[in-house]
Amino acid sequence: DASDLLRSSLLHLSDSSLVRSTIEKAPVSRHVVQRYVPGTDVAHAVQAAAELRATNRQVTIDYLGEDTLDAGQAAHTVDTYVGLLRALKARDLTRFGAAEVSVKLSAVGQALPKDGEKIALDNARRICEIAHEADTTVTLDMEDHTTTDSTLSILAELRKDFPETGAVLQSYLHRTEADCKDLATAGSRVRLCKGAYKEPASVAYQDAEDVDLSYVRCLKILMAGEGYPMIASHDPRLIDIARALASRHGREPDSYEFQMLYGIRPEEQTRIADRGHQMRVYIPFGEEWYGYLMRRMAERPANLAFFLRSLASK
Numbered sequence: 270d271a272s273d274l275l276r277s278s279l280l281h282l283s284d285s286s287l288v289r290s291t292i293e294k295a296p297v298s299r300h301v302v303q304r305y306v307p308g309t310d311v312a313h314a315v316q317a318a319a320e321l322r323a324t325n326r327q328v329t330i331d332y333l334g335e336d337t338l339d340a341g342q343a344a345h346t347v348d349t350y351v352g353l354l355r356a357l358k359a360r361d362l363t364r365f366g367a368a369e370v371s372v373k374l375s376a377v378g379q380a381l382p383k384d385g386e387k388i389a390l391d392n393a394r395r396i397c398e399i400a401h402e403a404d405t406t407v408t409l410d411m412e413d414h415t416t417t418d419s420t421l422s423i424l425a426e427l428r429k430d431f432p433e434t435g436a437v438l439q440s441y442l443h444r445t446e447a448d449c450k451d452l453a454t455a456g457s458r459v460r461l462c463k464g465a466y467k468e469p470a471s472v473a474y475q476d477a478e479d480v481d482l483s484y485v486r487c488l489k490i491l492m493a494g495e496g497y498p499m500i501a502s503h504d505p506r507l508i509d510i511a512r513a514l515a516s517r518h519g520r521e522p523d524s525y526e527f528q529m530l531y532g533i534r535p536e537e538q539t540r541i542a543d544r545g546h547q548m549r550v551y552i553p554f555g556e557e558w559y560g561y562l563m564r565r566m567a568e569r570p571a572n573l574a575f576f577l578r579s580l581a582s583k
């Protein structure tokens with residue numbers, strides 16, 4: 270239908286460099302971008318983390334950027350994470366993992382044509398070491414389906430030294446129930462989301478309802494298992510189901526957590542935290558906000574109208 274068409278057009282636009290440069294050059298109203306991305310620098314991210322902590326929310330911080338084909342850029346990303354983790358620790362924000370980081374392996378070298386997987390593993394290991402020194406954790410974001418096997422195998426390597434390293438699984442993929450079974454083990458942190466990329470029918474459910482049903486099946490496996498489920502969704506029905514499953518399995522509030530994105534349903538975030546649940550907010554920062562923002566627009570075309578109006582009014 271029309272909304273599917275719009276969604277897939279927006280996901281295509283997220284790959285369009287012409288549209289990207291047009292929007293970047295346009296006098297984009299800063300507050301629209303800032304609703305989802307608090308700023309370009311480490312200092313902005315740390316400030317946003319401190320503000321969220323003040324309202325009882327935990328955070329995971331992502332330095333924006335993906336699919337780099339430049340080893341120098343990958344090294345810059347690692348350095349930025351190192352600086353970020355040290356700045357968070359200096360502000361006493363990392364204690365008990367209150368502020369952790371999310372890393373896209375394609376930003377630290379996974380897509381490099383030569384030895385990409387090895388470079389990404391070494392770079393991610395360095396970030397895990399610094400996170401460990403700062404008493405906190407790393408979660409490996411999940412990207413498009415061509416990277417899933419590689420990302421899960423790098424995760425398994427990292428977990429030998431840093432068992433607290435988190436995984437992300439996407440309920441839109443047919444394979445994900447099986448991956449949930451593999452990862453629902455003691456000490457395993459698993460973020461379950463619906464999935465944000467444009468994927469073919471050969472690997473992914475295309476119908477929103479099928480994605481939701483898969484999410485519930487995956488959630489049942491994770492909640493019944495021994496691991497630490499991280500329920501990453503703004504969907505009120507899925508959040509209710511997660512709460513019901515947690516209580517059915519007698520889970521303590523510190524044995525799972527909810528996660529939402531910065532700027533999305535902020536009142537609901539504080540409401541869930543105030544009810545005694547753990548709520549972690551994913552904060553993206555950096556210059557590379559374009560692809561991230563387009564994926565958020567694709568999820569909710571109402572935001573696109575808001576965005577276009579603000580472009581026109583400047």
Ligand code: FAD
Pocket residue numbers: 409410411412437439460462463464465466501502503504505528529530533534550551565566568569572
């Ligand atoms: P939807 O069906 O999209 O939304 C449900 C409801 O939430 C909507 O009806 C609306 O009320 C509200 N809502 C949703 N989006 C918006 C919005 N933009 N503005 C306002 N309200 C909105 N995806 C990956 O592929 N890999 C990852 O590593 C990854 N990490 C994530 C980490 C976190 C913490 C979160 C929250 C999401 C992550 N995602 C990731 C994105 C995820 O896959 C979905 O694309 C995204 O969360 C939207 O799905 P939803 O579950 O919120 O449900």
